[in-house]
Amino acid sequence: MALLVIFALGQGQSDPLINTILQFVVLLPIAVCFLSLRYDTIWFRFLIALVVGWTLVIVFHRLLDVKWLSVLSLLLMLVFFMGTFRAIVRQVLFSEGVDNNKIIGSVAQFLLLGLMWTTVYLLILEFSPHAFTGLTHEPWAENFSRVAYFSFVTLTTLGYGDISPKLPLAQVVVYLEAMTGIFYMAIVVASLISARPVRLYKEK
Secondary structure (H helix, E strand, C coil), X not given: CHHHHHHHHHCXXXXXXXXXXXXXXXXXXXXXXXXXXXXXXXXXXXXXXXHHHHHXXXXXXXXXXXXXXXXXXXXXXXXXXXXXXXXXXXHHCCCCCCCHHHHHHHHHHHHHHHHHHHHHHHHHHHHCCCCEXXXXXXXXXHHHHHHHHHHHHHHCCCXXXXXXXXXXXXXXXXXXXXXXXXXXXXXHHHHHHHHCCCCCCCXX
């Protein structure tokens, strides 16, 4: 949530230094993962490799200003979101009982879904600048907040209509996200109910 707020505050800033700072902001959730999800050596090594790779990409993109480095940074972000989502699924959907940690994990999963689709939309914009009406092709750090807004509006099937897919590929991705949002809610609610059955009738 802090990631979304920070990018929203930086939206419209054309200063390259601010864009670089915003890219480094993505490292903050990774730091949180170091503290809260250190349950597996493979996961820990994955995070270390991701931090090193992400840092190198940002530095080289700052120095060389090559487009494919921007695409690579988005791919690394998508890998991080997907890896974190998978790690939380193991602890939320496949664990017994309901506690505060499981409820917070369910919320985190929902936010990660929105961020994963946000990254996919940003990648589509990198290769097809006119894929969406209401969105212009800009450096992804400047566009992140608006695309995230569209992603969460789609995930909740709210659909204001101010941004809409234009190309067939974008349309497919959008309705897949809407379907994912519906099924996620059904699966999580079912998981929480089955983990802690509700007594409907009082025993006499």
